[in-house]
Amino acid sequence: MCSSKSLAWPLLILLGVVLTGCDEKARETGTQSPEQALTAVTTPQVLVGDTRIIGTRDASGTARFLGIPFAEPPVGKARWLRPVPHRFTAPSLDATQFAPACMQSGSGLDWYHGMMARVGVDPALMEGPKYSEDCLYLNVWTDLDDAALALSDSAHRQQVGQKPDQQPLRPVLIFIHGGSNVGGWSYEPNYHGGPLARKGVIVVTVAYRLGVFGWMNHPEMATSNLALHDLSLALDWVNTHIAEFGGDPERITVSGESAGAANALHLALSPLSGTKISGVIHQSGGWPVVGGPTPAEAKARALELQQTLLGPKGSLEGLRGVPVQKIIDVTGDIYAGMRFGAIQDAESFPRTLQQQVMDGDLPPLNIIIGTNANESLLYIKPEASVASYLEGRVPAQRWPEVLAAAGDDLDELATFDRLGTAVTFLCPSLTLANAVSAAGGRAFVYRFDRVRPGFDSIGAYHGAELPYVFDRHDSWLPTEPVDRTLTRLMLDYWQGFISQGDPGGSELMAWPPWQPGDYQAVIFSEESSVMPHPDVEFCSVFLDT
Secondary structure, eight states, rough: OOOOOOOOOOHHHHHTTOOOOOOTTTTOOOOOHHHHHHHHSSSEEEEOOOOOOEEETTTTTOEEEEEEEOOOOOOOGGGSSSBBOOOSSEEEEOSSOOOOOOOOOSSSHHHHHHHHHHTTOOGGGOOOEEEEEEOOOOEEEEEEEOOHHHHHHHHHHHHHHOOOSSSSEEEEEEEOSSTTHHHHHHHHGGGGGHHHHTTTTTEEEEOOOOOOOOOOOOOSSSOOOOOHHHHHHHHHHHHHHHHGGGGEEEEEEEEEEHHHHHHHHHHHSSSGGOOOEEEEEEEEEOGGOOOOOHHHHHHHHHHHHHHHHOOOOOHHHHTTTTTTOOOHHHHHHTTTTOOOOOOOOOEEEEEEEHHHHHOOOOOOOOEEEEEETTTTGGGTTTOOOHHHHTTTTTTTGGGHHHHHHHTTOOOOHHHHHHHIIIIIIIHHHHHHHHHHHHTTOOEEEEEEEEOOOTTTTTSSSTTHHHHHTTTOOOOOOOOOOOHHHHHHHHHHHHHHHHHHSOOOOTTTTOOOOOTTTTTTEEETTTTTTEEEEEHHHHHHHHHHH
């Protein structure tokens, strides 16, 4: 029978993704042992415990294991409880199709549609996934062939050391999607891991509960930061099982973009993770460095949600019985003005990121940190003004100095974008790089400047680097030879960092770690180069206000 997580998703046809049909999935392997079956069929398979995970291969031959559950469904009475590891008890698991995305209002899809409309592309080309509370699944891409997968599995099950005839274990990337912690999904077109897997990396993309389902802090809840617990459980699963897919549990890099970057950093710093993470890639995050929601604020919003849905006699148990769509319908208004994200919590995050940065109390991280030149341009509303943005943020007497540092030759829109990018992404990221360096870690800093032809209205927008990092240029994106060259460069840097903790290589221009006073960074553009970061002086003026 076809899996209940099957998606009738026309976008997969657009992207040229080939999925195995139901008849193929139902094929039996007779009386063979699981180990024999692994080498007797061409469909990629691995063993997790006694369960045979059956994947598929893309058009390039890369193995994909899609929709693997790492937690029991957080539904019904399990809503707003910490995740429980999934128990693999069935003889086999169909892992040929993606699982539903976590419940959301659809803001992730709205982001794509808005961007496409801004550049004159029909938003109908992009269709979204199904949504469900039963959403804690992950996806694995590996370029190992069937025999190598079987060998990796056998070696892991027998707990033996490396042998000459065994495939060496490969470095692992766990990618956490963005979406302001309220939207997005782990298999958005830009996140498919095939091209990076073909460079020798095991790629894992993970889901986590979104919005109020993952980040609510109700006074009756025993656990806060449930989404962080989801990600921690996914990390545990990868650490335990990734060798069966050919991955090295000693070389796990966590990466993310936007809210996913913030979550990757929080995960790396959380006591929940221990020493499982060897590196972090932080793309266009930053804002938690300068503050986030407080436990008191989060509790007040949770009680307001309860009052709205259940009245004065409501309870957490009562909220667990409210239909999911009713919760989503009121969440936007109740949580308006508050970012969902990790809050201070004794178990999962005892000290905020802001506290750790300000107190110089970070561990020695190994991290790539970067932002895009026009992070805010896509989000500026027509009625916005520079003056309204500066009010309450910068003392009036400092406006001339700040505006001069931003650039005297910029028009109103460009100035607004410059300031918005600085506040939320750029300057907090450079502050983080300084703190990492001061703590004895290594930060490799970049700025992404490439603007595609016809994209002047959104520039090097928030998320613009993702198609280059994953080599997933959608068919509607204008892609020139320079984009292919830039893609190869970024893939090589990312592969180097994930593999050996250093993005440099013998055939690449050196990417030196960030040093206060030197501030070397890579500027990714039509002609990429290494230079002192162009925004250090601007941020020093802006943050000094």
